[in-house]
Amino acid sequence: MGEVDPAFIQDPEHRPKPSIIEAEGIPVIDLSPINYNKDDTFSDPSAIEDLVKQIGSACKEWGFFQVINHGVPLDLRKRIENASRKFFAQTLEEKRKITRGEDSVAGYYDTEHTKNVRDWKEVFDFLAQEPTLIPVSSDEDDDEVTQWTNLSPENPPELRVVIQEYIEEVEKLSFKLMELIALSLGLEAKRFHGFFKDQTSFIRLNHYPPCPYPHLALGVGRHKDAGALTVLAQDEVGGLEVKRKTDQEWIRVKPTPNAYIINVGDIIQVWSNDAYESVEHRVMVNSEKDRLSIPFFFNPAHDSIVKPLEELTNEQNPSKYRPYNWGKFLIHRKDTNFKKKNVENLQIYHFKIA
Ligand SMILES: O=C(O)CCC(=O)C(=O)O
Ligand SMILES: [Fe+2]
Numbered sequence: 001m002g003e004v005d006p007a008f009i010q011d012p013e014h015r016p017k018p019s020i021i022e023a024e025g026i027p028v029i030d031l032s033p034i035n036y037n038k039d040d041t042f043s044d045p046s047a048i049e050d051l052v053k054q055i056g057s058a059c060k061e062w063g064f065f066q067v068i069n070h071g072v073p074l075d076l077r078k079r080i081e082n083a084s085r086k087f088f089a090q091t092l093e094e095k096r097k098i099t100r101g102e103d104s105v106a107g108y109y110d111t112e113h114t115k116n117v118r119d120w121k122e123v124f125d126f127l128a129q130e131p132t133l134i135p136v137s138s139d140e141d142d143d144e145v146t147q148w149t150n151l152s153p154e155n156p157p158e159l160r161v162v163i164q165e166y167i168e169e170v171e172k173l174s175f176k177l178m179e180l181i182a183l184s185l186g187l188e189a190k191r192f193h194g195f196f197k198d199q200t201s202f203i204r205l206n207h208y209p210p211c212p213y214p215h216l217a218l219g220v221g222r223h224k225d226a227g228a229l230t231v232l233a234q235d236e237v238g239g240l241e242v243k244r245k246t247d248q249e250w251i252r253v254k255p256t257p258n259a260y261i262i263n264v265g266d267i268i269q270v271w272s273n274d275a276y277e278s279v280e281h282r283v284m285v286n287s288e289k290d291r292l293s294i295p296f297f298f299n300p301a302h303d304s305i306v307k308p309l310e311e312l313t314n315e316q317n318p319s320k321y322r323p324y325n326w327g328k329f330l331i332h333r334k335d336t337n338f339k340k341k342n343v344e345n346l347q348i349y350h351f352k353i354a
Pocket of ligand 1: 204206220225232234239240281283293294295
């Protein structure tokens, strides 16, 4: 990654700005009421009610928030971060031994493109469920389903187990967040749980090496997350930017030690019939420091039909989207993200009812 490779160069309007705006506005929400109450139940109704309000406003106003006192053990986070660093510190040859194949999303790769520009990063993806059931093709008439499985790095030897332990914990957090989001929309707490029975969730280890031309490239180009919810751990380096809804400015999410960054994905946007929006974000790189981030993409079962919930639509507020099949959507995305293509990949607005 020495000379300027045109594959990484963003169009001028998408290049990072030299001045960074680090807003205080991205809410930090304390989840103590659901994690550290004395008798371990949802026992303090007023604290929960307040929490639900905070979650609702954050989803509406930002589509992004951070959580503290989230219940994921700090020691586990440290262990996954250390193991990930060891993994990425290996030679390219070693890492490429578990390169992601055409037939699964799991494994190592360093050639992802976002909006047809190559990202300055390398990643390792690991599925939450093994096997994960998924359609063979994005073709609507093809009913065939296949199984995705994980690839296991030899080194460091602890990585696989640490990832599995970590997934268990962030998954618990994701379910709790979905309950709070459901309540904030006036739904029953467990309204969303059924969608995640055979989930297609996965965890991603993102490594952003120092970049000699950080003013031209991005670690991840502007995008929205396609799934339901993302639970992201970022290290102290920083670089994640979120598009502020009020003025469309790019705002840096300040690293908060031990916090998780949560964002609403496209599926929540559709379920909520646009009450909550999935917000664009991107990652800046820098010329000096490596950066590590670990998103957990909480995604429903492949055969989920994604559409606005009946409870949230009516004559005054009719459904804004045609239903789509999540598994087919995911496969379509996978096929187009892998290579540079001259067409835009599939987006939820393609299902929008005009
Ligand atoms: O590295 C980050 O902070 C965010 C990465 C991201 O947005 C993604 O992987 O979808
Ligand atoms: Fe993202």
